[in-house]
Amino acid sequence: MKTSSRAQSATSLPKAPRDDADSRFTKYMVMMGIRIACFIAMAVVTPYGWYTFVFAAGAIFLPYLAVIVANVGQDAPPTTAVAPERAITAPAAASPTPAAEEPLVIRIAESPRLAPGAKDRDARS
Incomplete structure (x- = not known):
């Protein structure tokens, strides 16, 4: 399977499964409430006529x-998605002007781990 190097935007994600289930449950319960109202109206509304058949249907x-x-x-x-790649604008005096409006990328890398004895040798020199 091919993986994309681009980050997925949070605004382009589908609705959460729990939220989707909750909205479907709400729609179902509203329709069942209307059904109960139809049963009650079918029995209570008098004189019986053509609308009794509508309530029954x-x-x-x-x-x-x-x-x-x-x-x-x-x-x-979703119809609109916001691109996840956004550059943070740095103050003009603190950083040089980036060429061709390229976003400023800061990379952080760990230094290699020193051997246990190397730390003591560096401190004595």
């Missing part, structure tokens, strides 16, 4: 629609 078909809506996750990537 809602009570019958909403569970199917709720499951379909709840199982659809977020597949679309």
Whole structure:
């Protein structure tokens, strides 16, 4: 598998799985609440007429629609992404002018570890 040397932007990442599951659960519960309201309206609203059949259809078909809506996750990537490569601007007097607007890169490297006896020899000299 080919790996990219570029860092992935946090704004281009998909929604967290836990947040996605929470939003799908909320949609499902709202639709089930509407279904319960349809059951109650079907029994309470009198005189019975054509709207009773509408409430019955809602009570019958909403569970199917709720499951379909709840199982659809977020597949679309976000439309805007911010590039992760940003340069920190240094004060003008403290650093030389970078050539061709290249970002200032600071690299940190550790010095090699000295042998245990070498530290004592350096201190005596």
